Amino acid sequence: MQTTGEDTAQRRPPSIGIVGAGLAALRCADVLLQHGCKVTIFEARDRIGGRVAQSEHLGHLVDLGPNWIHGTKNNPINDIAKKTGTTVCSWDDGEALFDQDGKLIDAEEASEYEDLLWDDLVAEAFKYSKAHQDSIDVDLSFADFLSEKVQSLFTDESAKEAERKRETLLRVAKMWGAYVGSPIERQSLRNFWLEECIEGENLVVAETYREILDEVAKTAVAGAELRLNSKVVRISSHADDMGAKRSRASIHALNGLWDFDEVVVTTPLGWLKRNQQAFEPRLPQRLAQAIDSVGYGTLDKVYITFPLAFWDVPLPSEQEIPNGIDRQRTTPDSTGREPLRQPTLQSREKHYAGFTHYMSPAYASTINPRGWDQEAMNLAALPASCAHPTLLFYIRRL
Ligand SMILES: Cc1cc2nc3c(=O)[nH]c(=O)nc-3n(C[C@H](O)[C@H](O)[C@H](O)COP(=O)(O)OP(=O)(O)OC[C@H]3O[C@@H](n4cnc5c(N)ncnc54)[C@H](O)[C@@H]3O)c2cc1C
Incomplete structure (x- = not known):
């Protein structure tokens, strides 16, 4: 029996090119391989893992990238840590806090600030942001929310002591900026509810992310074609030989050109911001605008x-x-x-x-x-x- 080109194309497994080999790409490859796709991964570096990387340079294995599991509830990384038997620990009760003059704050007072910030104020801001997302002024920040909320705290203290504690709590709250990667003054209250993965415990991955990475990468390493040292410079799409009905996508790397049915790009936001011209045709305006607007x-x-x-x-x-x-x-x-x-x-x-x-x-x-x-x-x-x-x-x- 004769087959047309289209029949053959329909019968062969879809071929997918993935740009990047960080956790996002490795998990994406895992899902696609499980669905029978043919997957090729292009990674600019000479290793997989992206920001998840370790070093033993100083004689001890340490994480150069992530070493926390932020929020254990519904966090798949926590499940993988358990599955791989990775040693984790919690330091929530053992934090030291130094004030602006370099003096250690009394443990009880420090823990009062921590509890107020993480258990009450952040949770309240989430709820408020979610409930009023359409009406909150776009210029309002999480810091504005906090400044207002602290006014109703410490009211049973003397006026001077209450003021001191409010100011200290606002300074402690800057930790939240470090936690999510942007200062609290720049965090939109309107979109605050979009931050996720904070419910449950904050765990330190004592044994490093190495085995977690190995577990995430397992399927991709076994089943995908892995092209390391392949820096991608352009991604284009064009009609395939069968005409305008179907389109193909090409990955242009410094070391060659490859054609796929679909391409998934997992490069970091910074790369996308600097390389929007790498996409041909240009990205839809809505997406391009979002890339321009989100900071890091x-x-x-x-x-x-x-x-x-x-x-x-x-x-x-x-x-x-x-x-x-x-x-x-x-x-x-x-x-x-x-x-x-x-x-x-x-x-x-x-x-x-x-x-x-x-x-x-x-x-x-x-x-x-x-x-x-x-x-x-x-x-x-x-x-x-x-x-x-x-x-x-x-x-x-x-
Ligand atoms: C210092 C640090 C600490 C962190 N701590 C935590 C933490 O404790 N807990 C937590 O949950 N998260 C933490 N994060 C964030 C976490 O590491 C990232 O969210 C996650 O690793 C991102 O994975 P990704 O696959 O999206 O991106 P990446 O890991 O950045 O993967 C992108 C890949 O694309 C490749 N690439 C880029 N450009 C090209 C190109 N042109 N061609 C081919 N390949 C390209 C890169 O080399 C990289 O391998 C931390 C990040 C850093 C930097």
């Missing part, structure tokens, strides 16, 4: 590893010193003569706080003229199997 910030991480977690607890007693640690030497080996792979002291039950937030400092105008907040994580306080003498600092450009 930059989040980087700095890890500093020491021979000993000297900040974690007082100096160890003789019996607690593990083999291989020179107990006379309490300062880092700055000459790098010895490996930095010295474990934290695992017999400890108590640690310094896992997470520390330094509110906008008034005491560091020379080195921090814009008064940026700073967050730090104490990786010596991770569960013993994952702990190491390392501090992690978050660097943001919002």
